[in-house]
Amino acid sequence: MKAYLNRRYMFSASHRLHNDRFTEDANRELYGKCNNPYGHGHNYTLEVCVSGQVDPQTGMVCNLVDLDDCVRRSILERYDHQNLNCMQEFRDRVPTTENLCVLVFEILQRELGKTHLQKAKLERVKLDETMMNSFEYAGGAELRH
Amino acid sequence: MSKYVYLSRRVEFSASHVYHNPAFTAEENRRVFGKCNNPNGHGHNYTLEVTVKGEVNGDTGFVLDLKDLKDILNSEVMDVFDHRHLNKEVPEFATEIPTTENIAISIWNRVAPNLNSGTQMHRVRVYETPDLFVDYYGEP
Numbered sequence: 001m002k003a004y005l006n007r008r009y010m011f012s013a014s015h016r017l018h019n020d021r022f023t024e025d026a027n028r029e030l031y032g033k034c035n036n037p038y039g040h041g042h043n044y045t046l047e048v049c050v051s052g053q054v055d056p057q058t059g060m061v062c063n064l065v066d067l068d069d070c071v072r073r074s075i076l077e078r079y080d081h082q083n084l085n086c087m088q089e090f091r092d093r094v095p096t097t098e099n100l101c102v103l104v105f106e107i108l109q110r111e112l113g114k115t116h117l118q119k120a121k122l123e124r125v126k127l128d129e130t131m132m133n134s135f136e137y138a139g140g141a142e143l144r145h
Numbered sequence: 146m147s148k149y150v151y152l153s154r155r156v157e158f159s160a161s162h163v164y165h166n167p168a169f170t171a172e173e174n175r176r177v178f179g180k181c182n183n184p185n186g187h188g189h190n191y192t193l194e195v196t197v198k199g200e201v202n203g204d205t206g207f208v209l210d211l212k213d214l215k216d217i218l219n220s221e222v223m224d225v226f227d228h229r230h231l232n233k234e235v236p237e238f239a240t241e242i243p244t245t246e247n248i249a250i251s252i253w254n255r256v257a258p259n260l261n262s263g264t265q266m267h268r269v270r271v272y273e274t275p276d277l278f279v280d281y282y283g284e285p
Binding site for chain 1: 164166168169177178179241242243244245246247249250275276277278279280281282284285
């Protein structure tokens, strides 16, 4: 039987939306407050969805301790309490939550494949930037609700 | 093109459970299930969200009468799961481990046969905590 396991995590980070290829005015016009020069921060909520057959021996899609460990090592320790603009992956990429969402998906897909969680398929990541806006990425696939 | 409308209803129940597979050694049980293997069990406040789909009835304007869904959830889920020890009091968990995955599958199997024709199950979502939930769509 195939089930979908969803797990939520939190991390906090700062960013500033700014593109060097635009003029100062264009940046201000496009990004508004998010372009304020010293940046600002959010408490991000990350929701990770993995799917797979429920193992009859354990009743689980995957071991939660292993999933938590993988997400902690590859995402939370990397981004929590960081300034996203100072990170190498955002040197040429604006640290919007769209871009962060895609990156988190790609990192997790790679890292899950390296562990014994490889039977679990990463379906989707969802990033809430605030309670009012959120972003989802399913590796380019349509979302299933 | 179908004109499905999706209707969801939430209920909450509280239950205790323990994860233990008698085929494993005590050490394996501890390693695989961690704290969830503590011998006297532990409990959660579960939130269940059942989503059904169907076309809107031209006479009633309903996908289904919410009262009917409420009655089904009361008799098939609340009466069976709420304030119970799942391993000891819910028949399927005498042999299966009452993980959130298996609870979602069990609820699907209990609710689906009771829906009126014309209404189909879409999804069962079970929250064990706000940070951990499982979706089941009836897939094999």
